[in-house]
Amino acid sequence: MLGFTTCWSYLVHAFNVITLSPVQQFHGGFQTPLLADAPQHNHVGYPIFEPPNAPEHAQFICEYPDLPDYEFCSEHDDRGCWLRPKDPNSTKQTYNISTDYEEQWPKGITRKYVLDITNETLYPDGCKNDEAKVFNASYPGPWIEACWGDDIEVTVRNHLPCNGTSIHWHGLRQLNNLENDGVNAVTQCPIAPGDSYKYKFHTRQYGTSWYHSHYSLQYADGLAGPLTIHGPSSGNYDASKDPILMTDWNQRSAFEDWSWSLDSRSNFARPQMTSILLNGIGVAPDGLDTCTDERPTKRYSTTFQKGVRYLLRLINTSVDTTFVFSIDGHNLTVVEMDFVPIEPYTNTSVLIGIGQRYHVIVEASPFAPTPDGNYWIRTVPADGCSAFKYDWTIQNSTTGIVRYGPSDVDPSSQPNDFATKCSDETYSSLKPIHPWTVPNVTISDTMDVNFVNASGLPYYPDGRRRWQMYKAPLWLNFSDPTILNFEGSTSNWTSQLEVSTKASAADEWVELLITGPQNFSFAAHPIHLHGHDFALLAQDENPYNADTVVIKRDNPPRRDVALLPANGYLIIAFKVDNPGVWLMHCHIAWHASSGLAIQILENTDRIVFHDKPALLDTCSNWQTWYDGERHVTEACKAWDPEHFQDDSGI
Numbered sequence: 001m002l003g004f005t006t007c008w009s010y011l012v013h014a015f016n017v018i019t020l021s022p023v024q025q026f027h028g029g030f031q032t033p034l035l036a037d038a039p040q041h042n043h044v045g046y047p048i049f050e051p052p053n054a055p056e057h058a059q060f061i062c063e064y065p066d067l068p069d070y071e072f073c074s075e076h077d078d079r080g081c082w083l084r085p086k087d088p089n090s091t092k093q094t095y096n097i098s099t100d101y102e103e104q105w106p107k108g109i110t111r112k113y114v115l116d117i118t119n120e121t122l123y124p125d126g127c128k129n130d131e132a133k134v135f136n137a138s139y140p141g142p143w144i145e146a147c148w149g150d151d152i153e154v155t156v157r158n159h160l161p162c163n164g165t166s167i168h169w170h171g172l173r174q175l176n177n178l179e180n181d182g183v184n185a186v187t188q189c190p191i192a193p194g195d196s197y198k199y200k201f202h203t204r205q206y207g208t209s210w211y212h213s214h215y216s217l218q219y220a221d222g223l224a225g226p227l228t229i230h231g232p233s234s235g236n237y238d239a240s241k242d243p244i245l246m247t248d249w250n251q252r253s254a255f256e257d258w259s260w261s262l263d264s265r266s267n268f269a270r271p272q273m274t275s276i277l278l279n280g281i282g283v284a285p286d287g288l289d290t291c292t293d294e295r296p297t298k299r300y301s302t303t304f305q306k307g308v309r310y311l312l313r314l315i316n317t318s319v320d321t322t323f324v325f326s327i328d329g330h331n332l333t334v335v336e337m338d339f340v341p342i343e344p345y346t347n348t349s350v351l352i353g354i355g356q357r358y359h360v361i362v363e364a365s366p367f368a369p370t371p372d373g374n375y376w377i378r379t380v381p382a383d384g385c386s387a388f389k390y391d392w393t394i395q396n397s398t399t400g401i402v403r404y405g406p407s408d409v410d411p412s413s414q415p416n417d418f419a420t421k422c423s424d425e426t427y428s429s430l431k432p433i434h435p436w437t438v439p440n441v442t443i444s445d446t447m448d449v450n451f452v453n454a455s456g457l458p459y460y461p462d463g464r465r466r467w468q469m470y471k472a473p474l475w476l477n478f479s480d481p482t483i484l485n486f487e488g489s490t491s492n493w494t495s496q497l498e499v500s501t502k503a504s505a506a507d508e509w510v511e512l513l514i515t516g517p518q519n520f521s522f523a524a525h526p527i528h529l530h531g532h533d534f535a536l537l538a539q540d541e542n543p544y545n546a547d548t549v550v551i552k553r554d555n556p557p558r559r560d561v562a563l564l565p566a567n568g569y570l571i572i573a574f575k576v577d578n579p580g581v582w583l584m585h586c587h588i589a590w591h592a593s594s595g596l597a598i599q600i601l602e603n604t605d606r607i608v609f610h611d612k613p614a615l616l617d618t619c620s621n622w623q624t625w626y627d628g629e630r631h632v633t634e635a636c637k638a639w640d641p642e643h644f645q646d647d648s649g650i
């Protein structure tokens with residue numbers, strides 16, 4: 001990200017005057033899905049259907065031209081079925097909730113999308129933010145959809161004046177597809193202003209996730225959007241709601257917040273958030289001193305019809321906040337975590353860490369009916385797992401509304417009975433539908449998450465400590481991505497983790513112990529792994545003890561983000577089957593910027609390249625911009641050219 005040498009008040013002023021984009025009115029909460037540029041077929045000798053979890057206000061069609069003998073088989077009371085042979089006596093594979101999706105998936109079509117990234121002025125919480133960065137002039141970004149087994153191509157065009165970018169497809173495995181993981185300085189150079197990059201990937205998993213910028217703190221400024229692979233469900237439902245993205249939000253750029261936190265005049269204080277948004281809209285706390293040019297705003301709302309079972313897709317896209325989501329008077333039946341269908345369980349709330357997703361089914365028959373037919377949606381920051389400048393409590397975290405009828409009054413509903421402790425959903429509840437067993441291997445490495453004095457980084461203001469995950473805080477070089485440096489000729493890999501197995505050893509696993517700091521207490525860290533989903537073998541809030549640890553190898557939870565308890569530990573394992581350089585990092589944006597991340601160098605001698613010239617072009621264009629245009633672009637002049645990068649780079 002960008003560094004400053006100027007003082008805070010000047011910065012605020014500078015940001016007000018360097019806005020280049022026209023003021024634009026956004027329609028908060030309403031997302032226009034891009035229509036995929038899907039091939040048209042004039043015959044219907046194969047499955048073509050609108051999936052049961054299609055968008056509410058647009059048409060979306062699944063097509064399987066390569067499966068002519070198949071039919072779509074999802075029904076209200078059998079959402080586990082997806083495609084089955086038309087002939088009941090056929091011995092061919094059925095694609096359903098029990099399918100081992102790592103090995104088998106229905107071959108779909110290719111979906112093409114374009115994302116244009118621009119700077120915009122937004123009023124998501126009623127307050128002006130003229131440093132927002134968005135996809136296709138919409139916040140959140142457009143819903144990227146595909147059907148199970150489709151391929152996706154996304155062309156990303158960077159129109160930002162003074163930021164590079166790269167877009168990560170969170171949770172997608174990118175099997176043998178490193179160069180499409182979208183992590184600048186690791187899998188590619190940043191896409192320079194004026195440049196574009198085409199990402200191509202295949203879908204084997206299904207469910208909901210999000211895509212976001214991995215360029216420093218950029219996603220905090222608005223570069224985040226929902227991504228769904230339509231597929232079967234382990235719970236039955238009648239209708240679905242468009243994804244619900246929940247996030248914390250500020251009225252200025254996260255780059256400014258970060259820069260100020262590196263300035264001794266701030267006492268290196270941790271940045272604070274202010275508002276909470278659902279699908280890009282919300283209401284700022286009263287009397288906020290950072291609220292300027294105030295405009296009317298509203299909360300997210302949705303309507304229920306009595307008796308209908310709705311599928312909700314919940315995504316936490318926050319900078320710094322773990323949320324407890326609930327709907328007054330309604331239970332939630334959880335059916336999918338991250339991209340993994342699980343055995344359904346029912347509760348009054350669900351806790352969602354940053355980067356985590358849950359599919360939940362809500363039956364529209366409130367157990368505590370209100371006279372007005374309206375119910376609050378609450379997104380309560382979990383205890384200790386946020387840093388707001390405002391006290392969001394169970395009572396006031398009323399960030400959305402479910403309405404049954406025409407009444408537009410505020411709900412009179414009362415909160416459900418639920419806990420706000422900052423720990424993942426109950427470990428024993430998270431049982432994958434497709435069972436898996438993790439072989440008995442030993443812990444190969446221990447990672448102690450800690451907050452350290454780490455001088456020697458390229459930019460390290462005196463007295464500012466940094467988070468680290470392994471041997472040192474991460475610091476990447478935008479111009480020199482790891483993907484082009486496996487030999488380590490220009491970089492030093494000793495602080496990263498190398499994992500290598502013989503090519504013949506297809507089923508080897510690696511097992512890692514990740515421990516929280518023992519000498520001080522901090523919030524839980526949402527640990528995210530790229531390139532794999534992992535088996536969560538153990539998760540405990542007490543310090544690790546090899547004599548008493550209980551490790552679950554028989555169908556453990558499987559996901560791509562897990563909360564590392566503040567002073568406790570995680571044991572995770574993954575199969576070493578995806579050559580690449582995969583980031584593992586805390587998804588608290590401030591912590592990732594600080595360096596709480598490592599690169600896992602997995603069998604780098606066997607990495608597959610698909611389009612190396614595109615990688616080299618992107619680097620060449622980045623370098624040209626970095627060395628040249630950056631110094632003359634008006635919008636870049638507010639930044640300190642010496643400390644253009646003042647964080648890890650991710």
Ligand SMILES: [Cu+2]
Nearest residue numbers: 525586588591
């Ligand atoms: Cu963290």
